Amino acid sequence: MKNTTISSKNKALKILLIIVFIILWFLIFLSFRITFNWFKDDSLSYMDENLTTEQRVTALMEQMTVSEKIWQMILVERGSIFDPLDIAKYSIWAVLNGSGDNPFLNTSSGWLEMVNNMQAYAQRSRLRIPLLYGVDTTHWHTNVHGATVFPHSIWLWATRDADLVRRIGKATAEEMVATNIFWWYSPNLDIAIDPRWGRFYESFGSDPNLVWELGQAYIGWFQSNLSNGARAMATAKHYLGNGSMVWGSSSQSNYFIDKWWSFISEKELREVHLVPFKKAVDAKVWSVMIGLNSWKWVKVSANKYLITDLLKKELWFDGIVISDWYWAYEIEWNGYKSLIKAINAGIDMVMLPYDYKSFSANMETAVKKWDVSMERIDDAVRRILTKKIELWLFKKNLIPKKDFQIFWSTEHRNIAREAVRKSLVLLKNNDNLLPLSKETKKIIISGSAANNLGKQSWGWTIEWQGVDWNKFPGTTILSGIRNIVSKNTDIEFSELWDFWSSEIADVGIAIVWEDPYAEWVWDKRMLVLSNQDLAAIQKTKSSCRRLVVIIISGRPINIRNQEKDWWAIIAAWLPWSEWQGVADVIFWDYPFTGQLPVKWDLK
Incomplete structure (x- = not known):
């Protein structure tokens, strides 16, 4: 009887060990599947390139949770992601390098390796949506050591040569795409009026007609198909009236004109400052960045009339509207209320650029409290995903190697030299x-x-x-x-x-x-x-x-x-x-x- 009891206990222990082994094996299998993305389901309809872009976006959004949609609206500075596993854990899907935020090896190959590593983490997320990766520079791909340094915008205006600007746009796109980056936060379409402004030289000048002519020329070629079939996305900034700020009107003690007030009439706003942006929309620019200024006592980042009614509805802009650096939190003292105003005004993606976890928590709270509607979130996410698909990010999210001879090539240097002498x-x-x-x-x-x-x-x-x-x-x-x-x-x-x-x-x-x-x-x-x-x-x-x-x-x-x-x-x-x-x-x-x-x- 005693032996029978021991035998039963041994059998039960064996069964328990087998169950534990199966559970451990399953957990290890699941971990490896998440980590290395084994057994991908390529039948997912949003991956089907035979469908239209609209169909693919709809199919993808049907599978997304509210949290995953909110994470599409976040633009995070690379240096604030201390644990790259957060990209997969929280489904971070848009990253930028601020000026001066460079990889340890600041070369074209170092940049490509950095971006590819970030994209690899994005592929571990549930839906495997690739990162939309951008760089914050004003005169071409100049974060990268060894890139061709073309003149700033105002000196290109001095050339009055739209064809030259087109060639600079194409050359910039070629060098940027070689590092697996497809989004650039330029050109600057501000009308430069007061030379005391520290951003004066970022503009194409003070003549609205030449500003829009050169801006349109640049956008058209920067966003055109390159020889390898790739495309890049430009950003028209800073919408709207940023160049009309008044000296000495800032609420911040260390600013004298930047991020200040503009008191011009709507007639002047439309006839002077809106013109380049209207032409940029006509040129099919894919993203617009909202300025740091205020117009008639309202920060543009919170101005629904300017962003939704004028830009999106009247001008029929169907791309992505992004905020400038941290500015969605500068609308008022309360960060939550500030963020809600920015989103409801029509901003689709927020350049945080740091605390992405609190943004997600605030937005989920806003949805639960009906402070932000799901209709507004769906509109933003649809715009973002549309551009990701049109940029072919789903098929080219990892570039294994590149020919970096395009960087500072003889052709590009000759274009830069021509720009210098003509300016x-x-x-x-x-x-x-x-x-x-x-x-x-x-x-x-x-x-x-x-x-x-x-x-x-x-x-x-x-x-x-x-x-x-x-x-x-x-x-x-x-x-x-x-x-x-x-x-x-x-x-x-x-x-x-x-x-x-x-x-x-x-x-x-x-x-x-x-x-x-x-x-x-x-x-x-x-x-x-x-x-x-x-x-x-x-x-x-x-x-x-x-x-x-x-x-x-x-x-x-x-x-x-x-x-x-x-x-x-x-x-x-x-x-x-x-x-x-x-x-x-x-x-x-x-x-x-x-x-x-x-x-x-x-x-």
Whole structure:
């Protein structure tokens, strides 16, 4: 009897062990299936490319929970995702790299590896919806070390060459897509009115007609099909009236004009500031970013009339409306109420950019309390998923390898060089000093910017506020001049204007500049040359017979009281990585053709 009892216990224990083994095996199997996405169900209808985009979006949304829909509306900064498993756990489906947020290996291959790794985590989520990955830069793919650095927008306006802007758009898209990134937060369609604004140089200028012409040209080619069939998505920003802000009206103590108030009439708003955005919608731009300004005491991010009634309904914009950096939380002091106002105004995707968990919790609460309707959420999600499918993200979410020769290629560098020489504006030329002869006997050059690519490239290059070094590829003005003049020309360079030779030079070139900056950091009341710049000009002038002053700036500088004894003045704006284009024009390989994009009165 005792043996029978022991035998029964052993049998029960074996059965229990078998059950435990089966459960453990199932859990391990499930874990591996989630981790490596084994046994994919390719019959999911939203994966069927034979269906229309609308049918695929509908099929996908039918399978999504409310939480998964809310997560589609979140745009997260990469650096705030401390655990990449959160991408699959919470179904994070939109990520951006802010300016200066770069991978450890800041190269084209390093960027591709970073994005592919993020996309791989997205493929572990339940519905395997790929990430919509974007970069926050203003003048091309300049977070990446080794990318071609084209001029900022306002200097492209100086070229008045729409075909050139189209080619820059295509070149930018090619370099961006090579890193598996398909979304770029540009072009800036603000009408630049007050040069004291720190974002003045991001615009195409002050003429609405040229702003829309160049913006439309850029969007059309940036979003066109590339040679490999890929497409990229542009963003028209900052909607609406961002360039009309009034100096000194901000509620924030460290801002003087950025993120401030605009009091213009609706007539002016429509006839001046809306025009470029209307043309961008006509050009089928796929996303629009809402500005940080307020119009008639209401922040645009909370203005349902401007976003839903005007942009979406009147202009028939069917793309994605996104907020700018953190601005959906700046509408009022209460973060929850602020967020609800932004969503109900018509914002589809919120650039958080950090605390994604609290956003999801707030939105789920808003749905339960009927503060935000499911109709509004479904509209936002449908817009987002439509663009993901149209960008082919479901078929190209992982790019195993790329030919990175497109980066800083000869073709792209030649386009950048052309843009530089066409943007130069000759402000003054006494006695036709320019162009200079390549056979000039002796030339002295002063100013540290003459041999500093960082100071030439400015804000939004590698870092948000720019860099101050020569560690990325390009040509400085010093090397550009040395490359073009005769071997018999004696060139002497001094950063500090201390020229060792006592011989008076035939020509002196003094290069002065604004320090690199971006956004509100350099809202500046007085736009004048520094005492250091003026001293540099005077010392250079005392060592030469005739003086050329080259001004590197993001806006017009007041030089009315200093320029009388300068022979020639060139507005070089921000020539970026291809300063050889400056030497091309100074020494007459090409003529000066640039025209002022904004008013610059020497008299």
